[in-house]
Amino acid sequence: MKFNVFSKSGYARRGELNFLKGKVQTPAFMPVGTNGTVKALEVENLLETGSEIILGNTYHLMLRPGDELIKNFGGLHKFSNWDKPILTDSGGFQVWSLGELAKITEEGVSFQSPYDGKKCFMSPEDSMRIQANLGSDIVMVLDECTPYPAEYEQAKTSMELSLRWAKRSHAAHQSNSALFGIVQGGMYEDLRAQSLEGLEKIGFDGIAIGGLSVGEPKEEKTRILKYLAPCLPSEKPHYLMGVGKPEDIVEAVFHGIDMFDCVLPTRNARNGQLFTSYGALNIRNAPSKSSNEPIDSECRCKVCKNYSQGYLNHLDKTNEMVGSILNSFHNIYYYQNLMHEIRLSIESDSFAKFIKDFYNKRHLEVPKHLI
Amino acid sequence: MKFNVFSKSGYARRGELNFLKGKVQTPAFMPVGTNGTVKALEVENLLETGSEIILGNTYHLMLRPGDELIKNFGGLHKFSNWDKPILTDSGGFQVWSLGELAKITEEGVSFQSPYDGKKCFMSPEDSMRIQANLGSDIVMVLDECTPYPAEYEQAKTSMELSLRWAKRSHAAHQSNSALFGIVQGGMYEDLRAQSLEGLEKIGFDGIAIGGLSVGEPKEEKTRILKYLAPCLPSEKPHYLMGVGKPEDIVEAVFHGIDMFDCVLPTRNARNGQLFTSYGALNIRNAPSKSSNEPIDSECRCKVCKNYSQGYLNHLDKTNEMVGSILNSFHNIYYYQNLMHEIRLSIESDSFAKFIKDFYNKRHLEVPKHLI
Numbered sequence: 001m002k003f004n005v006f007s008k009s010g011y012a013r014r015g016e017l018n019f020l021k022g023k024v025q026t027p028a029f030m031p032v033g034t035n036g037t038v039k040a041l042e043v044e045n046l047l048e049t050g051s052e053i054i055l056g057n058t059y060h061l062m063l064r065p066g067d068e069l070i071k072n073f074g075g076l077h078k079f080s081n082w083d084k085p086i087l088t089d090s091g092g093f094q095v096w097s098l099g100e101l102a103k104i105t106e107e108g109v110s111f112q113s114p115y116d117g118k119k120c121f122m123s124p125e126d127s128m129r130i131q132a133n134l135g136s137d138i139v140m141v142l143d144e145c146t147p148y149p150a151e152y153e154q155a156k157t158s159m160e161l162s163l164r165w166a167k168r169s170h171a172a173h174q175s176n177s178a179l180f181g182i183v184q185g186g187m188y189e190d191l192r193a194q195s196l197e198g199l200e201k202i203g204f205d206g207i208a209i210g211g212l213s214v215g216e217p218k219e220e221k222t223r224i225l226k227y228l229a230p231c232l233p234s235e236k237p238h239y240l241m242g243v244g245k246p247e248d249i250v251e252a253v254f255h256g257i258d259m260f261d262c263v264l265p266t267r268n269a270r271n272g273q274l275f276t277s278y279g280a281l282n283i284r285n286a287p288s289k290s291s292n293e294p295i296d297s298e299c300r301c302k303v304c305k306n307y308s309q310g311y312l313n314h315l316d317k318t319n320e321m322v323g324s325i326l327n328s329f330h331n332i333y334y335y336q337n338l339m340h341e342i343r344l345s346i347e348s349d350s351f352a353k354f355i356k357d358f359y360n361k362r363h364l365e366v367p368k369h370l371i
Numbered sequence: 372m373k374f375n376v377f378s379k380s381g382y383a384r385r386g387e388l389n390f391l392k393g394k395v396q397t398p399a400f401m402p403v404g405t406n407g408t409v410k411a412l413e414v415e416n417l418l419e420t421g422s423e424i425i426l427g428n429t430y431h432l433m434l435r436p437g438d439e440l441i442k443n444f445g446g447l448h449k450f451s452n453w454d455k456p457i458l459t460d461s462g463g464f465q466v467w468s469l470g471e472l473a474k475i476t477e478e479g480v481s482f483q484s485p486y487d488g489k490k491c492f493m494s495p496e497d498s499m500r501i502q503a504n505l506g507s508d509i510v511m512v513l514d515e516c517t518p519y520p521a522e523y524e525q526a527k528t529s530m531e532l533s534l535r536w537a538k539r540s541h542a543a544h545q546s547n548s549a550l551f552g553i554v555q556g557g558m559y560e561d562l563r564a565q566s567l568e569g570l571e572k573i574g575f576d577g578i579a580i581g582g583l584s585v586g587e588p589k590e591e592k593t594r595i596l597k598y599l600a601p602c603l604p605s606e607k608p609h610y611l612m613g614v615g616k617p618e619d620i621v622e623a624v625f626h627g628i629d630m631f632d633c634v635l636p637t638r639n640a641r642n643g644q645l646f647t648s649y650g651a652l653n654i655r656n657a658p659s660k661s662s663n664e665p666i667d668s669e670c671r672c673k674v675c676k677n678y679s680q681g682y683l684n685h686l687d688k689t690n691e692m693v694g695s696i697l698n699s700f701h702n703i704y705y706y707q708n709l710m711h712e713i714r715l716s717i718e719s720d721s722f723a724k725f726i727k728d729f730y731n732k733r734h735l736e737v738p739k740h741l742i
Contacts, residue, residue, distance in 0.1 A: 035685070035686070035689040035691050036682070036685065036686075037686060037691050037693040038693075039691065039692060039693070040692045040693065040696075041693070042693050042696055042697065043677075044673075060689075064685065064688060064689055065660070065681070065684075065685040065688070069660075069661065069681070072661070073663060073679065073681055073682070079679070079681070079682050079685075080682060081677045081678055081682075289436070289440075290440065290443070292444060302415075306414075306452045307452055308444065308450070310436070310440070310444055310450070311407070311444070311450050311451060311452075313436075314406070314407065314435065314436040314450075315406070315407075315408060317435060317436070318406040318431075318435055320406050320408050320410065321410060321411045321692055321695060321696070322408040322409075322410070322411065322412070322413050324692060325411075325413055325692070325696070326413065
């Protein structure tokens, strides 16, 4: 993987990731393909939204259908017919989300498979082997996500474990794929700095920020992001994991983030929550029923071109799969178009104007820390 | 609507239906779009399968979202973005399927909406008005489906009611769309003949056969079909309602049927039942899990080109919507390709050879009545 930054607008960066499997324009949004497919969107549709890279969930895939099986099919790209880049997470976050069903030791994580109750164990070395079996283009180190809230000592212990795991991940990583480290440290700036310093010493191809959007107030997230931004190595891609809403992405780009992933556009789509230039639209609400208007009159996606809110409201009410398909298409298209417009504005050094327009259309004031 | 028969092979006919909204090659298969969408297939996909006409269910659409609402959107074509021909059923069959929740009188059918419990009533005149609101290209008369088994007197009474309703439907039909009559009469040949004669006296644009595939043994269906075949008016399209499996379609084409509809390909797809040249394949079964083979090595659809059984097995096991999408696409493509090959064989007067090959590939003997 090669990474180049072409232009900047403030901290915001316009770049390109270069893989054997293709190029990815940054800032980039990665739709989440939990089970080897982005929910409700077949590959053709996904390409049509402008998606250039997707995320695969190691935890889900190692359990079903199993990473060895996927390896036998020639890797996740061949298995799923997606031949552009894939980033895989380490599986750690999903295990961590199991709560009491998971046990974390120095050696790694133990947990029960929710499918067959089988006891499973994953070390940093296992995670590297599994992600290699999947044939990932960007491999993530195994880390422990620090919960919120966490006392200083707890956050410190957790961050230090993640750092030791990062070292073991790095040592075990043998494929040609890129390997990203993950900054932890909870809401403590000095711990975040130590984590980043430790990762930089080991040497990774990219730096991810983990342990945000885990329940903390928005101000806390902003504070950590703002603190970390100037410290991130400028020659490497910066990836903010699991983020987020359109406004969160805009904020993070402002702070110099290059990569994002989030289940929000697809999950919300299935619940009738649609993203528009003017804010969110709930297609289930009464006004949509008789509306011949598209979801978003400014959107140029095929759904907005061909279908009314009334039709989508009807599909939602009748639980028709095509409703989820069209809603998901629109939401992912919205996200990709948002990234496209962000990139254009950085190229022309007018990201500040982009932010102003973004908030104006929503009839909201631009938050002070983004001015 | 105009209908031309180009060529024949035995009773089998190769023709074309001509509508303002486009041409339909016959014998034709119509995917079922119950709620104004074929389940799991957006319009683009449906076109890619070669579908030229779809069926809309009047009963479902009149209740949700309501035919007046659809009329306000410019009709079902505009509402659903399908701009090729649409055939709508009368709503009678679905009401009849409600069993004890429906009451049939001379005037029409009374029933309770399963959605809000509201009392509904539909007369033949209502059905015509509703189908006109939907903007259907082929309107079906309201009929009563005779149950199986039925005593002679019951079947006679029911058939005669259907005939009176056919007359009222014909009188009330005012749009430019085609209107089809429906032959009833249960398993009694003389009643079937009387029904057909009565319909011909009224004068319809096409003749449908109803009241088959309602639970009778296969031999009974074959007997009625064989009996009716030579009696059907040769200048009009013949439509066998709600049929069926690939072998049922082949048999009916042999007897001179031109049009079919059935939920089987889409419903089975959602349950992992896939159609192939060699018979049915259950993608849920163990052998598919590790198979890198396509569903059907002879099929040229995009699913068979791009995806393995192993991947589809995985999508099915993880309940991923994309599994239903890909399975539905393949099954509808299979049906449309079956119709395409049937049409080619009739053109070259080799339908008998087609039937032989069809059964040979399944390692089955050709049924005697098809030789």
